Amino acid sequence: MDAINLKQKLQGFSDHWSPKIVSKFNGHDVMVVKAKGEFTWHAHDDTDDFFLVLEGNMTIETENGNVHLGPGDLHVVPKGVEHRPVAEEEVHILLIEPEGTPNTGDAATAAQKQEI
Amino acid sequence: MDAINLKQKLQGFSDHWSPKIVSKFNGHDVMVVKAKGEFTWHAHDDTDDFFLVLEGNMTIETENGNVHLGPGDLHVVPKGVEHRPVAEEEVHILLIEPEGTPNTGDAATAAQKQEI
Numbered sequence: 001m002d003a004i005n006l007k008q009k010l011q012g013f014s015d016h017w018s019p020k021i022v023s024k025f026n027g028h029d030v031m032v033v034k035a036k037g038e039f040t041w042h043a044h045d046d047t048d049d050f051f052l053v054l055e056g057n058m059t060i061e062t063e064n065g066n067v068h069l070g071p072g073d074l075h076v077v078p079k080g081v082e083h084r085p086v087a088e089e090e091v092h093i094l095l096i097e098p099e100g101t102p103n104t105g106d107a108a109t110a111a112q113k114q115e116i
Numbered sequence: 117m118d119a120i121n122l123k124q125k126l127q128g129f130s131d132h133w134s135p136k137i138v139s140k141f142n143g144h145d146v147m148v149v150k151a152k153g154e155f156t157w158h159a160h161d162d163t164d165d166f167f168l169v170l171e172g173n174m175t176i177e178t179e180n181g182n183v184h185l186g187p188g189d190l191h192v193v194p195k196g197v198e199h200r201p202v203a204e205e206e207v208h209i210l211l212i213e214p215e216g217t218p219n220t221g222d223a224a225t226a227a228q229k230q231e232i
Contacts, residue, residue, distance in 0.1 A: 001191075048142050067118070075120065
């Protein structure tokens with residue numbers, strides 16, 4: 001059996017703010033995403049939001065303050081907390097959310113999550 | 117607010133096979149662990165087992181075959197699957213398991229998980 005190499009998965013696409021599912025874990029999607037620029041402010045009423053930066057830098061602006069993350073930095077946004085990810089330069093992130101969670105907090109505006 | 121730097125957390129301890137809790141996520145413990153040698157064969161009947169190698173190399177031997185992992189490699193052992201992590205040299209791993217999951221699959225032999 002092969003392990004899932006996150007760098008290799010990230011080499012397979014270039015679009016931003018479009019999470020790709022690389023594995024499943026206890027009803028959650030394990031995803032990699034490339035991001036650059038400012039995302040929309042949103043919250044997830046039913047789930048925490050797991051961010052681990054793999055490469056690059058980002059800020060998670062939240063209603064409770066800003067969190068700056070570089071490579072190897074992790075932050076979990078508690079459920080219900082309004083937040084907005086921002087990255088001046090491209091950042092690569094590992095995300096974990098329950099299967100089907102809209103990345104914008106709203107199904108109408110959410111990216112389609114594709115398995116790769 | 118500060119992000120959680122995984123390297124910094126790993127610098128704070130040296131014992132093996134003793135997961136340290138660095139964050140919580142949807143009822144799960146997010147943990148870092150240092151490992152070297154052979155762990156015990158075990159399975160978790162109620163949960164998948166999330167492994168992401170941060171530094172070093174390891175093999176997860178499973179009843180379905182072996183998975184070799186290096187830095188940036190991820191593997192989720194499905195619930196119920198017998199497995200044994202093995203590392204010839206020290207490896208640093210990010211683990212995610214539901215709160216209270218015994219790392220050996222058996223509360224009687226499990227390590228105490230400490231928050232750091």
